[in-house]
Amino acid sequence: MHGTSLPGGPDTQREASAEAVIAWAVREFGPWMAVASSMQDTVLAHLVAKQLPWVDVLFGDTGYHFAETIGTRDAAELSLDVNVVDVRPELTVAEQDAKHGARLYERDPEQCCAMRKVAPMRKALRNYEAWATGLRRGEASTRRNAPLITWDEKNQVVKINPLAGWTDEQVDAYAAANGLIVNPLLDDGYPSIGCAPCTQRVEAGADKRSGRWAGRDKVECGLHA
Ligand code: SF4
Numbered sequence: 001m002h003g004t005s006l007p008g009g010p011d012t013q014r015e016a017s018a019e020a021v022i023a024w025a026v027r028e029f030g031p032w033m034a035v036a037s038s039m040q041d042t043v044l045a046h047l048v049a050k051q052l053p054w055v056d057v058l059f060g061d062t063g064y065h066f067a068e069t070i071g072t073r074d075a076a077e078l079s080l081d082v083n084v085v086d087v088r089p090e091l092t093v094a095e096q097d098a099k100h101g102a103r104l105y106e107r108d109p110e111q112c113c114a115m116r117k118v119a120p121m122r123k124a125l126r127n128y129e130a131w132a133t134g135l136r137r138g139e140a141s142t143r144r145n146a147p148l149i150t151w152d153e154k155n156q157v158v159k160i161n162p163l164a165g166w167t168d169e170q171v172d173a174y175a176a177a178n179g180l181i182v183n184p185l186l187d188d189g190y191p192s193i194g195c196a197p198c199t200q201r202v203e204a205g206a207d208k209r210s211g212r213w214a215g216r217d218k219v220e221c222g223l224h225a
Contacts, residue, residue: 018047018162021148025130025160026051032129033160034058035082036121036223039065039072040193041182043174044134044163045082053081058124058131060223061086062116063093064105064195068185075181087124089116105197109213113221116195121223122155130158135224136171137164139192140209142220168208194221 016024025033026048034056035048045057057080059073077084089096096104096115104112125131135146152159163171175182185193189201191208200211209219 016148018166019051021160021162022048022051022132025132025149025158025162029128029130029158031055033132034085034125034128034130035132036060037073037076037134038193039069039076039183040134040186041171041175042072042076042080042180043171044132045076045080046178046180047162047174048132049081054083056128057082057084058087058121059084060117060121061088062195063089064116064197066185066193066196066199068183069193072181072183079181085124087120089120091115103197105195109198109216109218110222118222125155125157128157130160131155132160132162133224134163135161136166138167140219143224 030052033048033052035045036058037045039059045055048055057076061073073084073086076082091099096112100111101107131152135143137144137146146161146164148161148164150159150161174180183190183193190199190211191202192212193199194212198213200214202208202211212219
């Protein structure tokens with residue numbers, strides 16, 4: 001692990017503001033920190049870029065995204081002081097289909113996510129000492145105890161979750177106050193946005209992640225759990 005101490009114990013971490021956590025991370029890691037973004041919104045990228053202009057923003061370009069998500073990625077690149085890096089799998093969708101059969105996401109989404117999301121991001125993170133993610137405790141039961149800062153054993157980097165304690169309302173308010181682009185699907189019945197084949201609309205008031213891998217036990221792609 002990078003030779004540093006985290007800013008305070010767990011209790012202090014729970015209290016720290018997103019800006020304070022990012023300031024600490026920028027001091028510790030500077031350009032050796034990246035931001036991960038699913039392009040659901042651009043709040044975290046904007047927050048980090050304010051303190052670390054032209055930070056690398058890693059976008060997991062699985063080949064299965066909605067057009068709206070790619071549009072959000074392009075708008076982020078044009079409107080923010082960030083360097084968007086497309087993190088792509090080893091195989092194109094066509095190559096994966098030829099090797100593993102079409103629609104692997106239907107038959108084995110764990111393997112599909114492992115090849116198209118988890119492995120490419122792990123490889124990309126070898127270039128950094130830390131990554132900042134938009135993980136929030138209120139998003140899912142699997143994220144209820146997400147710390148602000150932790151050691152990411154799987155990826156061998158420090159993991160920073162500056163928005164861990166933020167509510168949906170705080171995210172929306174920050175995006176509105178700063179005129180940030182958000183994925184238009186958020187206003188079209190998709191409160192949580194992943195790859196198109198594995199993301200469905202949800203009814204108003206339903207669990208926000210219930211449209212992800214709907215009908216399966218799977219709730220995470222493997223990047224965060
Ligand atoms: S979310 Fe679906 S399409 Fe995307 S990588 Fe995972 S299984 Fe494949």
